Amino acid sequence: MAIMRLGYVHARVTDLEASRSHYSDTLGMEVKAEGDGKLYLKGWDEYDHHSVVLEEGGVGAVKFGFKVSHAADLEQYERALQQFGVTVERMSKGDNLATGDGVRFISPTNHVFELYHEMEYAGTETGILNPQTFPRHLRGVGVPRLDHTLITGDDVEGMERLFTECFDWHISERVIASPEEPTCLASFLSAGHKAHDLAVLKGPDSKLHHFAFILDDWNAVLRAGDLFAMDDVPVDIGPTRHGITRGTTIYFFDPSGNRNEVFAGSYTSCHDFPTITWTADQLGRAVFYHARELNDRFLSVFT
Amino acid sequence: MATVAIHLLPDDVVLQGRPGEPILDTLRRSGYSHRFGCRRGGCGVCRIDLVEGTTHDNAVVADTVLTPADRAAGVRLSCRAVPDGDVTLRVREDDRLHCVSPILARYVARRSLT
Numbered sequence: 001m002a003i004m005r006l007g008y009v010h011a012r013v014t015d016l017e018a019s020r021s022h023y024s025d026t027l028g029m030e031v032k033a034e035g036d037g038k039l040y041l042k043g044w045d046e047y048d049h050h051s052v053v054l055e056e057g058g059v060g061a062v063k064f065g066f067k068v069s070h071a072a073d074l075e076q077y078e079r080a081l082q083q084f085g086v087t088v089e090r091m092s093k094g095d096n097l098a099t100g101d102g103v104r105f106i107s108p109t110n111h112v113f114e115l116y117h118e119m120e121y122a123g124t125e126t127g128i129l130n131p132q133t134f135p136r137h138l139r140g141v142g143v144p145r146l147d148h149t150l151i152t153g154d155d156v157e158g159m160e161r162l163f164t165e166c167f168d169w170h171i172s173e174r175v176i177a178s179p180e181e182p183t184c185l186a187s188f189l190s191a192g193h194k195a196h197d198l199a200v201l202k203g204p205d206s207k208l209h210h211f212a213f214i215l216d217d218w219n220a221v222l223r224a225g226d227l228f229a230m231d232d233v234p235v236d237i238g239p240t241r242h243g244i245t246r247g248t249t250i251y252f253f254d255p256s257g258n259r260n261e262v263f264a265g266s267y268t269s270c271h272d273f274p275t276i277t278w279t280a281d282q283l284g285r286a287v288f289y290h291a292r293e294l295n296d297r298f299l300s301v302f303t
Numbered sequence: 304m305a306t307v308a309i310h311l312l313p314d315d316v317v318l319q320g321r322p323g324e325p326i327l328d329t330l331r332r333s334g335y336s337h338r339f340g341c342r343r344g345g346c347g348v349c350r351i352d353l354v355e356g357t358t359h360d361n362a363v364v365a366d367t368v369l370t371p372a373d374r375a376a377g378v379r380l381s382c383r384a385v386p387d388g389d390v391t392l393r394v395r396e397d398d399r400l401h402c403v404s405p406i407l408a409r410y411v412a413r414r415s416l417t
Binding site for chain 1: 338339340341342343344345346348362363364365366367368
């Protein structure tokens, strides 16, 4: 029984055509389906039908989907969530395009999460029989896959409890106010072997900080930065490196102001690793390791 | 090229906007800045108050970011609002106009009304 990964992010955008250009031409995702005011996209190294859904009207996150490893997991997670005490409901096959039935719940931070086991198989251009290492004619950044998301809410500790108790996740890193005042300001939650699959920052409920795409390495991050310059993509910060997760990064905004990230590096995390703790007086270094100070947007701009 | 005068209160700074240029872009091109976030109309951080003149947005801004009541009260997002002609705007009390690059401010676009 396990949650394998963040399978999809469903976000609102103010202009679907401008978003198509950003996610498809600049980031290089493939549009797999469209209609009804929505675009469904996937990265080149994703086997499932889509990982990003863009819906015209508004900004911010609609919901997040996590894919579980076995069909029977859904029922067990449903029970665990009911026992935990959050609002849970069943979703049916077809509620989401190309996606099977599953369990929907509202988190303590008032975000909508969906657990599912089945999504239509799309495959990749390189295939699964003696494949080449990447498709030759990628567009733009050519993001391989969706990696993680950071959301904001007041009850960070509640999110830690839910994801560790209901899903057996571990906490790789967390930020506290100080050793004397251990209020949790941010938490980095891992489903398996990544430093984070979901992170939660103390802030307004229901908001999106960013969703991130993994890249191979630092060189790929720098190349993405060049492409953002060519395409006039507003950059929040970077290229730089995080103390937290040790990842290299650029944060940037989509044409509706939703923040995206390209991310590389980081480390392998395991369930038995102790949680790394950062204190607020070191937050500059924790967040932007090189500059060691925050900019005025990173912890205050959300959609 | 016809330009518009962007008069910024309370500092009494006048900048020359280019046709079709959002207010924030004029500021940045002219060596100035104020508080801004995503630069794409999604976060609502770059709120500024329109005192005189009219503007239009260069892209759709969500009603959740700028409500109809906000608009009616003269609130604009500097990253999306494009002046239709000469305008006067007031930088909010919890924000400030600041000169990021004196050399740009000197050579690109600054003149004081006083």
